[in-house]
Amino acid sequence: MATIPTFEELLLEVHQSLGLKFEQKDKNKLSRLEKPLADHLERVDALLGEIFTALGLEGMARFKAMDDVLEWSAFDKSVELDTWTYVADRRQILWHLFGHSYAPALGRRLAFWTLHERLDTGMPGGRFWFLPGAREDAGARRLIMPVAQVVDWLRDLLGAPMEQARVGLGGKAAQERQQRIDDARKDIDVYASMARELDNWRQGRLPHASTIEKYFPDDAKLEFKGTLRPTPDLPLPERLQGAINFVKAKGLDAEALRDEIPITEVGRLEAILAYQASDADAQRFVELTEERWSAPSMATIRRRLIIARMVQDGYRRLGRFLLGEDFDEHCADPVRNKVLQLVELFKVGYNLTIQAAKESDDPQEQDVWFDSRLTPWDKEGIFLAIAPSRRETGARELSELLSRAFAAMHPGGPLDDLVGHDEASAKCIAERELRRIIACEKEREAVQSCIASLAWGSPFRKLQQQTEYWVVYQVAPSPELPVRIREMACVRARELARTPSEALGAIVLHLHALFHCDRADRPKEMRQQVEQLLALAESNPAYGEWGAVLLNYKAKHHLAINEFEAARESFNAALQACHARSYGPVRGEIARDAFALLVERPPVGFSLGNYEGYMRNMLAFGALSLDDERKLPTLEDTACVVSEYFWENQYAPYPGEPVEEPLARKHTEAIIGTDTMEIILRADWDGLDAWMGRNADLRDKRLRHVRGETVLMTWLGGLYQCRTTKHLHPQIGPIEEVAPIANALERNLREAALRVVKKWPKLINLADFKKQTPLLLAARNGDAAMVAVLLEAGADAEWLDVRGNSAMDLALASGISLCVDALSYWKRGIIQEFSK
Structure with missing residues (x-):
């Protein structure tokens, strides 16, 4: 059992991977919405600020990043508020969220940032240096970690092994420390120690953020002997010859250069190196080569290492969480090391976005091009989160896809492949997705046909003819059907249920039909029906899967017979149960109902300020919106809103039960x-x-x-x-x-x-x-x-x-x-x- 990670939880994970400090006590309170709202907002803002500062984002870059983060978080929240996780475990939930949303969306967002402002000028431009990359090692393909790639880049620019180019590391502080050691006549080489530590980073050790700052302060003096000096005043032929001589001296042919500079089309680099390219290509090659092998500032080095550290730590922790003891971080096989499938999805989002920008300067044309490169099954599956044609409906469709997937899972089950590693596996995944899409379409048509036919009479006979649980399950809550027919559909769904969980789902629908119909349509025996349904639910072995929802209806039942204290206890228990699983928008609704009951039947010693938690959950889970001026409502105003809601919507005793009046x-x-x-x-x-x-x-x-x-x-x-x-x-x-x-x-x-x-x-x-x-x-x-x-x-x-x-x-x-x-x-x- 697990919930979908909140935006705050994701921020905390990024914050941790950057090596930034955050107290565990505060971390738990922030993710569980237990801090006062003002403190919560201040802390989230500070988290974002610390992350942006660590990544070196300032000015417009920071503004653009914030805009993109908020836009994506709105999409992610929409998915969260419509998704039910059932009994899926945290590992399964994260796997599908990373695959269907986080990885491709991050790739696309990073591409937009790159188009706006290059974030990695001077780094190898033909490969993703900040991601684990495959290299041949003793005849086997193994992954090299991001930090090692940055250290290799630095060594290449220094033009010498680190133990030879080490003097200058640590800046003035290191010089003063070495001087004190020398004055004490101790045989310790500060620079050699730092060089060895850099080699440890290259071997896989994760550097501390503070150590990166210590080794590469602004006053560090490193001599970059492996750089190419820009020569803008020379004629193009001389610049081209100098650039070609430089890369050849480094032993780089066209194939190797494709990993270093973003000229990846087959034949272009070969023509350039043979002096047979156009002047435009030659000019582009010279500029990219001079940029790639330019001397970096200390701030640039720190930034590269921090980014690499963040990705490397996140990659390791995610791999260990998803794959457990089977995780081999250096394994280049995407079947065994499934995290590489997420890396591939990130690359697709990034590369298609960059290529779309090359095809046209018009954003709409870019979207059309991007969308045309996605297969029909990918647009209705793995790339719902980034397909431009699904911009308006993607969050809702993705929620439906994930909820159905989670409903069919068993805790501890295997993780399905999301990306094929060869033609055969890609075909297998495509066929699987096509079968899912065809089945969903047939189910949708069956639901619509059933609803239409029920309106023409003989509902019992027609429902008995239905043999698919999920069809009847979707027919039952249809608002266009009378309550009587919806109840019949709920009973039929219970008959068709193949598992205890499906049976509970039908019971929940029946309770929903009873409590959410017009008061005039409520059956006289409603109390007895509800009590029977709740008893059936409590005897079901899958009760925990639907715990929050059933406790919510138990609270409504107590409220309908004027048992206010019992109702309050059940509402609070239901809200607590929402920490175990995601129940779509239900958590916000429970918080609203619990708050409304509280303010209308307050306990002894009631003080409104002690109950902000209800409002926090309402805001976070869709039951409370910003006011007309896009400002957060106050706790006091929210209390007034739920007070009116209590009497106008929530409080409705069963037929024949006495109706209480407001205390005042x-x-x-x-x-x-x-x-x-x-x-x-x-x-x-x-x-x-x-x-x-x-x-x-x-x-x-x-x-x-x-x-x-x-x-x-x-x-x-x-x-x-x-x-x-x-x-x-x-x-x-x-x-x-x-x-x-x-x-x-x-x-x-x-x-x-x-x-x-x-x-x-x-x-x-x-x-x-x-x-x-x-x-x-x-x-x-x-x-x-x-x-x-x-x-x-x-x-x-x-x-x-x-x-x-x-x-x-x-x-x-x-x-x-x-x-x-x-x-x-x-x-x-x-x-x-x-x-x-």
Whole structure:
């Protein structure tokens, strides 16, 4: 059992492979969404910043990288939110995600970055130097690691073995250390030690990021004797001869040069080396050769080594995780070393993107060319994530593909080949994919045909004629079918189930049909049906596969019989079960329902700030979106949203069960009900005094709803709403009729609030759910007179709301100078003077 890695988990893996430090405790909290939202966002931003800095990305390169990362993460999140992992293990999940998404998408993204700004100028341009590469070793093909390739590149530019060219490593710090050793007359060679360590890197040891910085500081002085000096002032024939002589002196023929510079077409290099090429090809060859064998800066060397270290560490850790003890990192056989199949998928994404850019400068034409080079089965399979023709639907289609694949897996099972290593294996994979696509298309047609036929009558007979579980399984949740027929389809799916897991899937669909139909369509015996289905599920040996979903329906069942505490426990258990498997969008829905129940039936000692975790899960799993201004909603606003959702959508007792009312309804009706508003509108102050006597329990408490308002806050809010909505009076009715009533209500609400301040002073400093007190509300609205009254009555002028605003901050923002003056007088201890 396992979940799909979150974006945060992937960032942490990259961060680790770069050799950067991150505390394990914080790592767990970040990936499990257990850090406060502000801290979480700050830490993710810092992670990205540290990664970009380590990779040497600055300015526009960093901006472009961030843009691409965010775009890809949105796609990845879409896939995550629609994918179910069932009993697939982490190894199987990662294998398919890397193959179908991560590897090809990374190749395509890196190609876009390269087209925008070369990231590896001076490195071998005909091969992927930062990936494990195959070389002949004693007659056998073995892989050389990325760090070794960078060390070899460096040795080639130095023009001598590292033990001979070592002086200058470590810069001034190494010189000073060597001087101290020499002064102490010790027989230690600092430079020889560093040269040996570089040789260890070449043999496979992974360098520490700090050691790379130590060996190649900016003040290191290395003599590059193996470079080609640029000669832009010489005529082309002389430059060409110099470049050809240089590569021949290094023993490089056309075949070897294809690995060094990006001129890979057969025959082009041969013609250049024979002085038979066009001037354009000759010019290109000279420029590429001078670039390839140019002297690098220390920053460039560090960057190359850091990138190589990142890939090498990631390659090793992924290989060990996927293949266990069978992993041989130097094995060049993609059948035994399956990680090489992911490397090949990366290369396809990269190479096709680069070639498409050579074919046309028009992005749309590039996409058409790229898409034309993918086989039809690859566009509906392994390359769904990068096929331009699937840009709008790729995430959804990939989620469906992965979910079906995971549903058929058994933990510990073998990893299917994703890429062929020869013609026979490629043909085998193509045939497998074509069979899958044909079967999916037939299934889709069967589902559509079944749904259409059911609408014409005899649903039971027609469902009995269906013999394929997955067809009926997809028919059952069809919203266009009546609830009765959907229930029949669920029963038929259960009859066709071949495994306990499939039987549970049918039960889940039946529960969904019952709980998500219109309330008027709910059967009278719904409670008994649900109890029977839940009992069947709990006796099923595959219960754990569907644990979160079934616990969610168990919570809904408790809620439908007004067992609020049991419902809360089941919702929380369901949310916890989501850490074991991915259930598509269900995790966000569970978090929303759990939060809604919490705010409407809060436990003893309830404090909203302690329950941000629900909102975090809602945001991360699709149940909560950014607001209209693309900003994150606040916890307080989210609580209001789920409060409304609870009563409008979530809370629906079974037929015949009593319906509970909101805890604050009685008090809300007392405060703003018709009778109370009539008293205020008539200025019946004796009647208001009597009202206060009848409702004395409100003199020192908030209302029992999520906003946490008091009588005073409610009437002040009404007063200021009257003031700010005067422009709407003509829409209500004739202005001569509406205005007198509205003005009287505004005037009398002020008087009512003043009487509450006088008689119920404990309400003056009671804040609502946004930590807003009556004083802050008055200051926000520029009500200088009310501010003065509240200050005289003992309001706390230093109180801060949830955003950290004081009364003075809000008064200044209101633009009302008298309001600012009132607070200033209070600070000087002469508020009485202001009141006069």
